[in-house]
Amino acid sequence: MTNIPIAEIILNKLKQLAVPMGKQEFSRKExxxxxxxxxxxxxxxxxxxxxNQFEKLKAKKRMDLLGAMHQTLSxxxxxxxxxxxxxxxxxxxxxxxDEGDSKTDHLMAVVAIIDDEAVxxxxxxxxxxxxxxxxxxxxxxxxxxxxxxxxxxxxxRAQAPLPGT
Numbered sequence: 001m002t003n004i005p006i007a008e009i010i011l012n013k014l015k016q017l018a019v020p021m022g023k024q025e026f027s028r029k030e031x032x033x034x035x036x037x038x039x040x041x042x043x044x045x046x047x048x049x050x051x052n053q054f055e056k057l058k059a060k061k062r063m064d065l066l067g068a069m070h071q072t073l074s075x076x077x078x079x080x081x082x083x084x085x086x087x088x089x090x091x092x093x094x095x096x097x098d099e100g101d102s103k104t105d106h107l108m109a110v111v112a113i114i115d116d117e118a119v120x121x122x123x124x125x126x127x128x129x130x131x132x133x134x135x136x137x138x139x140x141x142x143x144x145x146x147x148x149x150x151x152x153x154x155x156x157r158a159q160a161p162l163p164g165t
Contacts, residue, residue: 007136010078010144014095014131017077017145018104021096022067028054034070034092042073042092043143046112047118062124065107068096069123072107075146080138088113090142091134106131 020155024030031054034040040051050056057063072094082089092109110122 006140007132010135010141011132013145014077014093015104018095018097019071021099021105022071023064024067025068026058026063026066031066034066040070040073042079043076043145044079044090045065045118047073047120049120052110053120054125057123060124063093065123065125068094068107069109069120072123073095073111073120075145076143078107078135078141079143080135080141082134082138090118091138093131093134108134 024034031071035049035053036051039046041114044134057069058099076092076094078093080091080093090111090113093107094107094113096105096107098105106126106128107123108126109120111118112121113119
């Protein structure tokens with residue numbers, strides 16, 4: 001067993017497992033293809049997309065994130081739990097290689113737990129410091145990609161869920 005703090009392990013994985021961002025046409029047809037019946041399967045179960053997520057992406061000028069949103073939910077590097085003001089959420093986080101340079105973009109999808117149902121309420125880019133703070137505050141992840149055998153194609157759920165999940 002290693003003495004490296006879990007937050008450091010997660011941050012290293014985010015860096016190591018950065019992938020190119022999927023570019024998808026921003027259309028209702030493509031949205032419906034990626035999210036059939038307004039849902040997507042994740043490593044820890046199905047999540048629904050909140051009402052008007054398609055319109056919300058357009059209104060917030062995040063049309064270029066349609067493919068990345070799907071990648072982040074269906075194949076996250078890490079999923080952590082968060083609780084604020086009695087409200088529970090799961091944060092799905094993935095890192096993408098920025099086109100043309102060696103920088104990375106961090107994408108986070110906020111999945112609220114509403115009436116025991118997981119619902120995506122927000123997806124967007126976050127600064128590295130914001131991601132680091134969320135990870136450090138969360139403790140053990142609900143899911144960490146490749147943790148069991150070191151393979152980037154396998155993931156594991158944490159042994160015990162975090163409080164409030």
